Amino acid sequence: MRLPSLPIAPALVRQPGATHGWRVAGATVASVAIALALSAGLIAWTGDSPIASARAIYDGSVASQDAWTTTLLYVAPLLLVAVGSCISSSAGVFNIGQEGQVMIGALTGAWVGLRLAISGPVLLVLVALAAAVGGAMWAGLCALMHRTRGVNVVVSTLLMTFIAAQVVSYAVNTSWFLQESRMNGGLVSSESNQLPSAARLGSFGHYPDLRINGGLIIALVAAAVVALLLARSRWGFRLRLRGLNPRVAQHAGVRVVALGAIALMISGAFAGLAGMVLLTTPVGTNRLQPNISGNIGWDGLLVALVARQRPVVAIPVALLFGALRSGGGFLAATGVPPYLVDVVKSLLVLAFVLPGVLVTMLDRRTRAASSTRSVTSRAVVTNEVVA
Numbered sequence: 095m096r097l098p099s100l101p102i103a104p105a106l107v108r109q110p111g112a113t114h115g116w117r118v119a120g121a122t123v124a125s126v127a128i129a130l131a132l133s134a135g136l137i138a139w140t141g142d143s144p145i146a147s148a149r150a151i152y153d154g155s156v157a158s159q160d161a162w163t164t165t166l167l168y169v170a171p172l173l174l175v176a177v178g179s180c181i182s183s184s185a186g187v188f189n190i191g192q193e194g195q196v197m198i199g200a201l202t203g204a205w206v207g208l209r210l211a212i213s214g215p216v217l218l219v220l221v222a223l224a225a226a227v228g229g230a231m232w233a234g235l236c237a238l239m240h241r242t243r244g245v246n247v248v249v250s251t252l253l254m255t256f257i258a259a260q261v262v263s264y265a266v267n268t269s270w271f272l273q274e275s276r277m278n279g280g281l282v283s284s285e286s287n288q289l290p291s292a293a294r295l296g297s298f299g300h301y302p303d304l305r306i307n308g309g310l311i312i313a314l315v316a317a318a319v320v321a322l323l324l325a326r327s328r329w330g331f332r333l334r335l336r337g338l339n340p341r342v343a344q345h346a347g348v349r350v351v352a353l354g355a356i357a358l359m360i361s362g363a364f365a366g367l368a369g370m371v372l373l374t375t376p377v378g379t380n381r382l383q384p385n386i387s388g389n390i391g392w393d394g395l396l397v398a399l400v401a402r403q404r405p406v407v408a409i410p411v412a413l414l415f416g417a418l419r420s421g422g423g424f425l426a427a428t429g430v431p432p433y434l435v436d437v438v439k440s441l442l443v444l445a446f447v448l449p450g451v452l453v454t455m456l457d458r459r460t461r462a463a464s465s466t467r468s469v470t471s472r473a474v475v476t477n478e479v480v481a
Contacts, residue, residue: 121449129445133438142430150430151421159304161420167377168390168416170309171196171368175394176401176408177317178364183403184324185357186337191236191251192365193391194258195229199366200373201262202228204272204286204382207293207373217292222370229366230359232258237355247358255391263384272382286382295374309371314409316364321405333357365391393419396439400446411446415439 134144155165175192182189203225210217236254239245263284265272272286299305324330336343336353344350371377372386393415401408422435 118450118453121453122446125445125449126442129438129441132441133434136437137430137434140431140434147425147430147434150424151418151435153421154424155417155421158302160302163299163305163307164420165413165416166310167307167375168419169412170307170313170375171371171377171390172394172397172415172419173313173317173408173412174309174364174368174371175391176397176412177313177320177405178361179395179398180324180401180403180405180408181320181333181364182357182361183398184330184337185333185354186340187354187358187361188248189233189236189251189358189361190248190395191233191253191255191391192361192368192395193387193389194251194255195232195362195365196369196372196387196391197255197258197262198232199225199229199369200382200386201265201272201369202366203370203373204289205265207289208272208287213292215292217290218295218374221289221293221374222367225366225370225373226363227366229369230363233362233365234355234359237358241351241355251358259384262382262386266382266384274381284384289374289380293374294380295371307371307375309375312367312371313412316367317405317409324405365394368394393439396443400443402447402450414442 137144137147153161155161175196179189179192203221206224207217207221210220212220232254233251236245236247236250239250240247266284266286267273269282274282274285274287295308297305297307324333332343332346332348332353335346336348336350340350343353368390369387372388372390373382374380377388394412397408397411397415401411418435418439425431425435
């Protein structure tokens with residue numbers, strides 16, 4: 095005898111809805127408050143004043159138009175790195191070598207800017223293209239190693255960062271490469287010559303007013319375009335499908351291997367553009383230096399992580415990290431160790447990332463428990479009907 099289907103009580107099966115977002119938001123606010131409290135406690139433990147430290151960060155980041163200018167100079171490369179990371183992560187390819195790709199982008203951009211005798215904006219365009227190609231090729235080597243030898247992309251991109259640092263150091267310490275030219279037989283520094291004015295990004299505005307550098311405009315346009323492509327284009331759909339399930343994507347006709355390599359190279363290209371922005375703006379003194387990246391690659395990766403791989407959300411997150419970076423320089427006046435800024439950034443990353451993960455895990459456990467109770471209830475009712 096066929097048994098009638100038994101309805102399941104709505105309370106037994108909980109579906110994720112709007113309450114999930116509110117719970118994540120509430121947990122995020124609470125975790126950020128805890129992170130800030132821990133940061134204040136660490137600063138007080140070192141014998142300094144948390145209020146004075148917060149004031150120093152505020153003065154150095156947003157207290158004046160000149161401080162805003164410095165903050166926005168850092169926002170541009172951070173956002174470019176984050177946008178590139180959003181592309182590779184959407185495809186399920188985890189690129190963590192942006193720091194090295196930033197350095198290689200700056201290296202190739204500096205070589206073109208110093209070697210080509212071209213005037214006008216064409217030189218700047220060529221520097222940008224060279225930086226993007228340099229970053230893309232450096233990431234492409236990791237894709238090639240994965241394709242031919244099965245080398246893990248996470249491991250290869252990370253280790254290539256250390257090689258990139260050595261390549262840049264060699265370039266700025268070798269006379270025939272990019273080392274500073276000798277002036278009147280004097281000593282030379284471990285840096286390149288200064289880029290010509292035609293190879294530098296200009297700014298809108300004049301000191302002491304707010305100045306918007308061209309790099310920020312490039313980064314904002316890139317974030318908007320990438321967000322639109324990921325959400326509305328066929329290419330973006332294939333990219334996301336590959337990231338969610340490569341096997342399904344392959345059965346749907348997506349060239350999984352090629353698309354993953356392309357996504358990794360595009361991510362490297364954006365990191366290379368970030369290196370170009372550092373090189374051609376006052377942040378990098380318009381010279382190639384061994385430490386030109388200044389951990390921008392790592393911080394940009396954290397921006398993408400906090401933004402949960404969404405390019406539009408990465409804009410305010412990059413602004414927050416840019417403010418921490420520009421304001422961190424003022425902490426020296428209060429006697430606070432500069433590395434505490436990195437500790438604060440790490441705590442904030444955890445505060446923004448962990449709540450979503452924890453709430454999702456709790457929801458899954460709740461749904462699993464509800465499903466188990468539902469199956470048990472059905473079995474009991476079925477046994478009663480049969481009996």
